[in-house]
Amino acid sequence: MSHDHHHHHHHDDVANIKVAFFLNLAFTLIEIVGGVLTNSVAILSDAVHDLGDSLSLGLSWWFGNKAKAQPTPRFSYGPKRLSLLAALINALVLITGSVLVLSEAIPRLWAPQMPHAQGMIWLAILGIAANGAAVFRLKGAKTQNAKVVSLHLLEDVLGWVMVLAVAIALLFVDWPILDPLLSVCYMLFILYNVIKNLWNTLLIFLQATPDDLDLKVIEEELRQVNGVADIHQLHAWSFDGESHVLTAHVVADRQLSPDNYAALKVALAEICQRHPISHTTFEIEYVDESCRMAHRHEHSH
Ligand SMILES: [Zn+2]
Ligand SMILES: [Zn+2]
The missing domain is CATH 1.20.1260 (Ferritin)
Known part of the structure; x- marks a missing residue:
């Protein structure tokens, strides 16, 4: 109603x-x-x-x-x-x-x-x-x-x-x-x-990072999550100046059990909730796995 x-x-x-x-x-x-x-x-x-x-x-x-x-x-x-x-x-x-x-x-x-x-x-x-x-x-x-x-x-x-x-x-x-x-x-x-x-x-x-998102701060917070070894390919842009989109590759420091996997996603979601982000996409990788996108962003490392 x-x-x-x-x-x-x-x-x-x-x-x-x-x-x-x-x-x-x-x-x-x-x-x-x-x-x-x-x-x-x-x-x-x-x-x-x-x-x-x-x-x-x-x-x-x-x-x-x-x-x-x-x-x-x-x-x-x-x-x-x-x-x-x-x-x-x-x-x-x-x-x-x-x-x-x-x-x-x-x-x-x-x-x-x-x-x-x-x-x-x-x-x-x-x-x-x-x-x-x-x-x-x-x-x-x-x-x-x-x-x-x-x-x-x-x-x-x-x-x-x-x-x-x-x-x-x-x-x-x-x-x-x-x-x-x-x-x-x-x-x-x-x-x-x-x-x-x-x-x-x-x-x-031009998909500039929105003024109200500080990628350095977000990256730091994501790195602090238990089990995260690295964050890369972190991107943020805005649909219309109000709804923001965040995407990132998250490297897990060990193979994850289904429970650990769920806990990791909850922890990532909690961080995103602290910032004005309405859409997120995370790709989970492992430390011994080479990133699919590596050849495209070598220069940024
Ligand atoms: Zn007027
Ligand atoms: Zn990657």
Whole structure:
């Protein structure tokens, strides 16, 4: 029963993300048109950001449904790594959008054009309302995914508050440079985060050892297990930045009885439980046995 209960909430979250996706997508289109009509590059910066949001909401909606998919012979790990692909697509779209808006905003720093402040104010109010409504829809969300989205939407409300502040200022003072200034600052902030995320995504794709796993410490702990003579071919990588995989060859110092063999596996499992590892594969070897992989990793010994 608790299982069904959990699924019920999960389904609600997926439905909420779906609504947030359509709200965001509609709003992104309004912003692009509104940004052009009000001649405001600050609004266009927000449009790029919201385009990225729409994409990631759409993709997390899709994954929310896809998460239940079973592994297949071709994709034996199931859909786990799809979120990496989504992060990559999202980063490329955001970088393209940011470069386009910056190429419009940077020249305006030297030749500012007065935007229509009144129109900006209406768009900012709409932005605060739309993002606020999405935050409200996700309130009380149970999944980590929905919580992250919710926090992000709250940041977006703050972004719109800044657009509103600039627009109100422009009603009273003739400083059109405020608009490209806000735009450039916003785009640089977005690019900084995108490049940081892109770098982390690439590290995961390249199967770098996850930051929260210290292979030296793990190797030391594995070597301490009673009956272990050596550890080699120790590898760790991450599916998606959260679920990590560890594989190793474990050399037993003597022939193992079935009981000793079981005890060894329990000891290895206990060590893995101390670290954020979700998948493990160990190959057991004996000291008098030559490693099948030896010729492939001689240089690492
Ligand atoms: Zn956002
Ligand atoms: Zn080996």
